[in-house]
Amino acid sequence: MAQTIDSKRLYGALQELGDIGSYTDATTGLVGVNRLALTDSDRDGRRLVTGWFKEAGLSVSIDAIGNVYARRDGTDADAAPVMMGSHIDSVPTAGKFDGCLGVLGALEAVRTLNEKNITTKRPIVIAFFTDEEGCRFGTDMLGSAVATGRIPLDEAYAKCDRDGISVKSELERIGFLGEEPIGPLKPHAYLECHIEQGPLLKSKDLDLGVVTGVQAICWHELLIKGRSAHAGTTPMSFRKDAGVASAKINLRMREMTASGDYGPDMRATMGAIRPTPDMINVVPGTVTCTVDLRNPDDDAMKRQEEDLIAFYKEVEKEEGVSIEWKRAAQTPRIRFNESIQETISRSADDLGIKHERILSGAGHDAQEWSHLCKSAMIFVPGEYDGISHNPRELSTEKQCADGINTALTTLIALANE
Amino acid sequence: MAQTIDSKRLYGALQELGDIGSYTDATTGLVGVNRLALTDSDRDGRRLVTGWFKEAGLSVSIDAIGNVYARRDGTDADAAPVMMGSHIDSVPTAGKFDGCLGVLGALEAVRTLNEKNITTKRPIVIAFFTDEEGCRFGTDMLGSAVATGRIPLDEAYAKCDRDGISVKSELERIGFLGEEPIGPLKPHAYLECHIEQGPLLKSKDLDLGVVTGVQAICWHELLIKGRSAHAGTTPMSFRKDAGVASAKINLRMREMTASGDYGPDMRATMGAIRPTPDMINVVPGTVTCTVDLRNPDDDAMKRQEEDLIAFYKEVEKEEGVSIEWKRAAQTPRIRFNESIQETISRSADDLGIKHERILSGAGHDAQEWSHLCKSAMIFVPGEYDGISHNPRELSTEKQCADGINTALTTLIALANE
Numbered sequence: 058m059a060q061t062i063d064s065k066r067l068y069g070a071l072q073e074l075g076d077i078g079s080y081t082d083a084t085t086g087l088v089g090v091n092r093l094a095l096t097d098s099d100r101d102g103r104r105l106v107t108g109w110f111k112e113a114g115l116s117v118s119i120d121a122i123g124n125v126y127a128r129r130d131g132t133d134a135d136a137a138p139v140m141m142g143s144h145i146d147s148v149p150t151a152g153k154f155d156g157c158l159g160v161l162g163a164l165e166a167v168r169t170l171n172e173k174n175i176t177t178k179r180p181i182v183i184a185f186f187t188d189e190e191g192c193r194f195g196t197d198m199l200g201s202a203v204a205t206g207r208i209p210l211d212e213a214y215a216k217c218d219r220d221g222i223s224v225k226s227e228l229e230r231i232g233f234l235g236e237e238p239i240g241p242l243k244p245h246a247y248l249e250c251h252i253e254q255g256p257l258l259k260s261k262d263l264d265l266g267v268v269t270g271v272q273a274i275c276w277h278e279l280l281i282k283g284r285s286a287h288a289g290t291t292p293m294s295f296r297k298d299a300g301v302a303s304a305k306i307n308l309r310m311r312e313m314t315a316s317g318d319y320g321p322d323m324r325a326t327m328g329a330i331r332p333t334p335d336m337i338n339v340v341p342g343t344v345t346c347t348v349d350l351r352n353p354d355d356d357a358m359k360r361q362e363e364d365l366i367a368f369y370k371e372v373e374k375e376e377g378v379s380i381e382w383k384r385a386a387q388t389p390r391i392r393f394n395e396s397i398q399e400t401i402s403r404s405a406d407d408l409g410i411k412h413e414r415i416l417s418g419a420g421h422d423a424q425e426w427s428h429l430c431k432s433a434m435i436f437v438p439g440e441y442d443g444i445s446h447n448p449r450e451l452s453t454e455k456q457c458a459d460g461i462n463t464a465l466t467t468l469i470a471l472a473n474e
Numbered sequence: 475m476a477q478t479i480d481s482k483r484l485y486g487a488l489q490e491l492g493d494i495g496s497y498t499d500a501t502t503g504l505v506g507v508n509r510l511a512l513t514d515s516d517r518d519g520r521r522l523v524t525g526w527f528k529e530a531g532l533s534v535s536i537d538a539i540g541n542v543y544a545r546r547d548g549t550d551a552d553a554a555p556v557m558m559g560s561h562i563d564s565v566p567t568a569g570k571f572d573g574c575l576g577v578l579g580a581l582e583a584v585r586t587l588n589e590k591n592i593t594t595k596r597p598i599v600i601a602f603f604t605d606e607e608g609c610r611f612g613t614d615m616l617g618s619a620v621a622t623g624r625i626p627l628d629e630a631y632a633k634c635d636r637d638g639i640s641v642k643s644e645l646e647r648i649g650f651l652g653e654e655p656i657g658p659l660k661p662h663a664y665l666e667c668h669i670e671q672g673p674l675l676k677s678k679d680l681d682l683g684v685v686t687g688v689q690a691i692c693w694h695e696l697l698i699k700g701r702s703a704h705a706g707t708t709p710m711s712f713r714k715d716a717g718v719a720s721a722k723i724n725l726r727m728r729e730m731t732a733s734g735d736y737g738p739d740m741r742a743t744m745g746a747i748r749p750t751p752d753m754i755n756v757v758p759g760t761v762t763c764t765v766d767l768r769n770p771d772d773d774a775m776k777r778q779e780e781d782l783i784a785f786y787k788e789v790e791k792e793e794g795v796s797i798e799w800k801r802a803a804q805t806p807r808i809r810f811n812e813s814i815q816e817t818i819s820r821s822a823d824d825l826g827i828k829h830e831r832i833l834s835g836a837g838h839d840a841q842e843w844s845h846l847c848k849s850a851m852i853f854v855p856g857e858y859d860g861i862s863h864n865p866r867e868l869s870t871e872k873q874c875a876d877g878i879n880t881a882l883t884t885l886i887a888l889a890n891e
Contacts, residue, residue: 255707
């Protein structure tokens with residue numbers, strides 16, 4: 058019979074961690090979380106969780122980029138561990154679940170093993186990784202990318218926030234510049250439970266998602282240069298309107314997603330739009346704006362990016378503007394391990410939890426570990442269309458419990474392989 | 475034979491006044507002018523010009539809204555004066571010509587009359603008006619609108635800048651809260667020379683424009699409310715993208731101007747666009763943006779506004795957003811006096827100055843005085859496609875001289891009517 062966690066204890070821990078860095082939104086009155094990486098709030102959160110790790114009898118170590126690992130021994134001292142982790146840093150306007158569920162859920166899983174005197178062959182390592190959000194130092198998945206070798210340690214240390222404060226100096230300041238070297242840690246498997254951050258599971262009335270991978274991502278930053286001009290005195294034929302140029306690109310992306318030419322799951326977003334001089338009676342002279350492209354299919358992503366770049370050229374001609382763009386991020390489709398996905402499915406079936414396969418729309422630490430060991434993820438549905446990075450972010454105690462109970466069964470299976 | 479001014483003296487005065495409030499643009503290295511209404515720089519500019527008025531033998535008075543009048547007597551003490559004026563306040567990123575040409579040109583005209591011992595039947599009054607630009611206290615043509623009765627004095631006094639500082643307190647502080655009451659001053663005619671602030675005259679190789687009137691203006695401020703959402707995890711069908719909604723409105727305005735359905739001279743601009751949260755990977759939840767509509771035909775303006783408002787409703791349905799809008803400004807088409815236009819044309823012909831009729835795309839003090847007395851304007855072309863509200867704003871000494879010489883001949887004619 059499947060082991061089950063104490064869901065009330067888990068939910069209580071999520072609330073307690075969520076109180077660190079909490080703030081009240083001036084407009085809505087809702088209480089949110091602001092625990093940016095390597096701030097005092099992040100330090101306080103790290104201390105709280107590390108204390109819980111120690112209370113659970115785990116041996117805690119910190120690596121050179123501030124990732125925290127908590128180890129529970131297995132019966133085979135030489136076996137590679139199974140790692141279960143996520144992150145506890147947040148965006149500036151967060152809820153209490155993103156990242157924290159994966160870390161505190163892993164802790165709850167280990168507490169359950171301890172209380173039921175269940176041993177595993179392999180060691181279990183719970184981990185949380187530095188600056189997954191990337192909101193402060195500009196690079197998401199920073200800690201896991203360093204730990205798994207994609208980003209060199211020195212490059213990560215040198216990254217600075219808007220005030221010019223470096224990652225390394227902040228790690229030192231908050232007391233989380235650890236001594237464990239980067240490199241030796243190679244898990245047998247990596248498992249991460251995370252909130253979906255989207256509406257799909259809830260809209261299908263599902264309790265859980267077995268994550269098949271992460272869609273390909275491509276970001277562009279655009280600088281459109283037209284010519285600012287008086288809105289009253291400048292005939293339409295004399296204009297080089299950078300705002301109209303950005304609007305054309307925005308609507309072209311919408312058309313591309315609707316066309317089906319790039320598969321049914323292309324997503325495209327112009328999230329940032331900043332015209333200058335941004336005045337009611339002046340034609341925008343320049344616009345900086347952003348493009349976020351997603352697709353589960355690498356070939357379709359390649360085509361959609363090429364076609365959009367060709368459209369930039371069309372807009373340059375039509376509007377008499379110049380468009381400078383740079384690729385600010387690009388990651389290919391990530392595929393998670395098939396056999397772990399099957400184990401997750403069987404575990405959920407055993408617990409009577411309704412589930413389906415789902416592709417992740419967002420990036421996660423698991424994509425970094427997938428380059429080093431077999432990896433997989435479990436998604437937990439969210440209320441309010443899965444709103445996230447927002448004080449309204451909410452998964453119920455039942456939803457969290459379904460995710461972590463499934464993770465616990467999967468963890469036991471992986472740790473005894 | 476037509477009288478002509480000392481164009482070098484005029485151009486020197488423009489440079490000297492332009493040095494007050496000058497700044498160097500950090501990006502371009504160009505020297506611009508920042509002389510916002512009722513600031514210390516505006517006070518210094520007012521003192522300089524008022525001193526010049528007195529040197530020219532004019533009697534200076536200041537009214538209760540800080541408009542400055544400089545009177546040269548005529549031979550008929552009972553005749554209503556001819557007024558020639560404009561403004562010397564500036565936008566924060568101005569050149570040296572906007573407004574100042576009309577004021578210093580009037581001064582140069584009077585200096586010329588003085589030097590040539592030319593008397594006129596009617597008195598001549600040179601005037602500059604408070605906060606024509608409206609950049610500081612939010613209402614353009616403030617001084618002339620008060621002087622001509624459109625805006626009550628108390629309402630104008632109570633207007634505040636971003637720091638909550640009122641018009642009245644600033645008038646007092648800079649010493650320009652005058653004693654002349656509002657109301658009694660009813661000129662025989664009003665004449666204003668101003669830079670075109672657009673490309674038309676120059677593109678037609680003309681030396682001067684006889685202004686037929688001011689096109690109708692309508693401003694909307696929009697608040698588009700959608701739903702912010704994760705750009706990676708939110709399927710296109712779940713989105714309420716306020717940015718896409720604003721882009722649709724922007725391109726619809728473009729289509730409307732190109733359609734010809736609202737006449738050949740409809741102009742439409744979305745100058746300000748501000749999404750929140752304005753992040754690369756978040757679907758914009760709200761956008762505040764602006765609409766600036768112009769048309770020389772009042773009926774066409776009415777139709778274009780109605781059709782655009784109907785389109786807001788379409789966008790609400792298509793995108794699942796709500797669009798709140800308010801009319802931030804609305805002025806009907808202004809028609810300037812026909813007989814003064816003819817006098818201007820004849821004066822320019824006498825001087826061999828190439829001219830055509832032109833409609834003003836921007837608002838000017840003359841539109842306020844046109845409600846009180848017969849009024850007209852002369853436009854001077856500008857280099858660089860008539861760029862204005864910009865340090866590059868430039869009309870040559872010859873262009874300025876053509877405008878003020880034509881004005882002088884017209885002024886003499888009006889003052890002897």
